[in-house]
Amino acid sequence: MVAWFPDWPLVAARLAEDLPADGPAAVIAQGKVAACSAEARNEGVVRGLRIREAQTRCTTLAVCPADPLRDAREFEPVLASLEERSPGVDVLRPGLCAIRIRGAARYYGSEESAAGAVLDAADSLGVEARVGVADSVFAAVQAARSTTESVAFMVLPPHTSRDFLAPFPVEALEQPGLASLLKRLGIHTLGDFARLPLSDVRSRFGEAGVLAHAMARGEDPTAVVPRVPPRKLDRQVDFDPGLDRIDQIAFQLRAPAGEFIAALQEAGLVCTELKVALTDDSGTRSERLWGHPRHFMASDVVDRVRWQLQPRSADPSGIQGAGGITSAIVRVELIPGRTDSITGHGQDLFGEGAEEKIHHGLSRLQSMLGQDAVLVPAVAGGRVLHERRLLTPWGDPVPREAALQAARPWPGSIPDPQPATVFASPVPVLLLDAAGETVRIDPRGVLLSPPAWFCPDADGGSRAPRRQVTEWTGPWPLRQRWWDEDRRRHAERFQIVDGDGDAWLLLLSGERWWAEARYD
Amino acid sequence: MQGRRAREHSLPVVPALKRVLPAGLRPGGVYSLQGSMSLAMALLAGPSLNGAWCGVMGLPDFGVEAAAGFGVALDRLVLVPDPGERWLQVLAAMTDVLPVVLACAPARTAPADAARLGARLRERGSVLLVAGNWPQSEAVLRVSGQDWEGLGQGHGHLSRQELRVEVALRGASRTAVVDLSGGVPEKASAYRIGA
Numbered sequence: 001m002v003a004w005f006p007d008w009p010l011v012a013a014r015l016a017e018d019l020p021a022d023g024p025a026a027v028i029a030q031g032k033v034a035a036c037s038a039e040a041r042n043e044g045v046v047r048g049l050r051i052r053e054a055q056t057r058c059t060t061l062a063v064c065p066a067d068p069l070r071d072a073r074e075f076e077p078v079l080a081s082l083e084e085r086s087p088g089v090d091v092l093r094p095g096l097c098a099i100r101i102r103g104a105a106r107y108y109g110s111e112e113s114a115a116g117a118v119l120d121a122a123d124s125l126g127v128e129a130r131v132g133v134a135d136s137v138f139a140a141v142q143a144a145r146s147t148t149e150s151v152a153f154m155v156l157p158p159h160t161s162r163d164f165l166a167p168f169p170v171e172a173l174e175q176p177g178l179a180s181l182l183k184r185l186g187i188h189t190l191g192d193f194a195r196l197p198l199s200d201v202r203s204r205f206g207e208a209g210v211l212a213h214a215m216a217r218g219e220d221p222t223a224v225v226p227r228v229p230p231r232k233l234d235r236q237v238d239f240d241p242g243l244d245r246i247d248q249i250a251f252q253l254r255a256p257a258g259e260f261i262a263a264l265q266e267a268g269l270v271c272t273e274l275k276v277a278l279t280d281d282s283g284t285r286s287e288r289l290w291g292h293p294r295h296f297m298a299s300d301v302v303d304r305v306r307w308q309l310q311p312r313s314a315d316p317s318g319i320q321g322a323g324g325i326t327s328a329i330v331r332v333e334l335i336p337g338r339t340d341s342i343t344g345h346g347q348d349l350f351g352e353g354a355e356e357k358i359h360h361g362l363s364r365l366q367s368m369l370g371q372d373a374v375l376v377p378a379v380a381g382g383r384v385l386h387e388r389r390l391l392t393p394w395g396d397p398v399p400r401e402a403a404l405q406a407a408r409p410w411p412g413s414i415p416d417p418q419p420a421t422v423f424a425s426p427v428p429v430l431l432l433d434a435a436g437e438t439v440r441i442d443p444r445g446v447l448l449s450p451p452a453w454f455c456p457d458a459d460g461g462s463r464a465p466r467r468q469v470t471e472w473t474g475p476w477p478l479r480q481r482w483w484d485e486d487r488r489r490h491a492e493r494f495q496i497v498d499g500d501g502d503a504w505l506l507l508l509s510g511e512r513w514w515a516e517a518r519y520d
Numbered sequence: 521m522q523g524r525r526a527r528e529h530s531l532p533v534v535p536a537l538k539r540v541l542p543a544g545l546r547p548g549g550v551y552s553l554q555g556s557m558s559l560a561m562a563l564l565a566g567p568s569l570n571g572a573w574c575g576v577m578g579l580p581d582f583g584v585e586a587a588a589g590f591g592v593a594l595d596r597l598v599l600v601p602d603p604g605e606r607w608l609q610v611l612a613a614m615t616d617v618l619p620v621v622l623a624c625a626p627a628r629t630a631p632a633d634a635a636r637l638g639a640r641l642r643e644r645g646s647v648l649l650v651a652g653n654w655p656q657s658e659a660v661l662r663v664s665g666q667d668w669e670g671l672g673q674g675h676g677h678l679s680r681q682e683l684r685v686e687v688a689l690r691g692a693s694r695t696a697v698v699d700l701s702g703g704v705p706e707k708a709s710a711y712r713i714g715a
Binding site (some may be wrong): 024077357358361362364365368369374375376377378379385388389391394398414415417418419421422423424447449450470471473474495496497501502503517518519520 | 528533555556557558560573580581582583584585586587588589594595597598599600601602603604606609610613614617618665666667668671672673674675676677678679681701
């Protein structure tokens, strides 16, 4: 038995609300119409038409690109409903599935009532279905395709499939190369093809031809392999009443997180990427995808939920994140984002040595201090020194583009050696000329007077201890992103060595002096 | 116990620092560094080039690029810029898993705490480098002066650093001049500092 859902890509797009629920609509694959609605068909739109041509024929046509993932995703509830009526469904492709009729027919009393049950299942979900019952999968597909809207199923009595298939054109085999060859040989229908002796077909067309020949004879060798219904691995925890304290939520989650990981392990999987979705009592939902360098254990899951609940400090790396509890949390969902086979993650016979130990130690630190406290450094691109320092929380993947950015030339960056101390936020300093005035630059970038005195502490005012400037160089212009309000920078850089032997990298921005870094 | 310690290999230092610490860094030792972050980075570079993981705690201004220039492998470096109130616990947790940890000195260290941490370090065989004073240190490396080359009056750029390091090692004190620009091994020549 084959259940066919006509124009499934279109139905799926409508279910996913990518297309309006009624009116002419089409799904486009590679610039051509892959599926279209009945309204569009009435206007003359057919499969395989170019998108421009289709829109000319039907000006109100709504289109959206084809998406195999969406088709499969939307097919999942239909499959679940079918499996409730009759187990052992083999998905040929989204929108087309095969079921062994024998068990279903015995259960429902007859093949007709089994087909009726399948149609009922589709009807309960509000999708259109056609059913064909035949000796082979291929014949059943053809039978389902031959049904009409008024009679939605066709049951071929046993051993009549060959006669049923005989008048079909050879194109029905969906092998364009073979079909064109057969036609040139004067074989136009499946009946003609089926009458050829098997040995001749094998010698002329090879194995593929033999398979097609079997299909044409109604003896399709492809067996119906029922799919194993996927286990539900998501875990949802509801709180009633909602909880608004992080430690309460973490405590409540401990057991469910353990079960979540245990269920994954039972399925032979480990979770390497976890999606945590939090819903609060005002209905706001926040989601975040968490990575893990190895795989999630129960305590890691609880940690991730806790970090997601904690307000995040200003994040220089710009990771998207929702932070802070604003109202009571009523639901936590744990969804495995990416899973991997457990065999790739087993422990070595002698343990995994140092790396394992380091990971455990640092994860413990993270649960003690918060996720942002333990960081892995990388060199990123940029002209300003503290922008070149990219810190990623332990466990998160380092953004891949960082290394690429760092390798770019960055005109205006300072020559090696790099300063050992880079102030996270620039320190205000004073740089004075021989007369005790602040060193300034004219609008053309020319130094007005050479620096003579340096105060590492600008707050001390004029009485702060001064150091003599023994050697200096500059100005080195630093200009970037004049079009960008936030990251615009117009400054001059100086390197100086003061009387105490300390070397500094100074920045003149506007009228003020800042120490960007110290060489020490 | 003592016999096992003595046989344990000390952690290597980069060639430029051979004159400062000829025997390398002794596992379980605390080294107090005063006056130079570059010296601390050069000390981290030795074990890091040999595949050890390093940790840096309480130094939010740590120049990552300079560290890479000295030969510290950034993919085996972990930073904890802000340990918060629990300085000692965090440091102990880090030294438990990382063989070399560089930490800022706390404002005040009780001798009992220092002794406890020292015992833990000896048990784990980790090396602690403290930027600042530490009451019970194996050696004190103090930078008494530094010379820069490459800069003139309005021209040039900093290119070469020379440190005068006073080493107080087990009671004996001496001074060594360290040229850090030659301190980067060939392996890290992509980051070579100095002209």
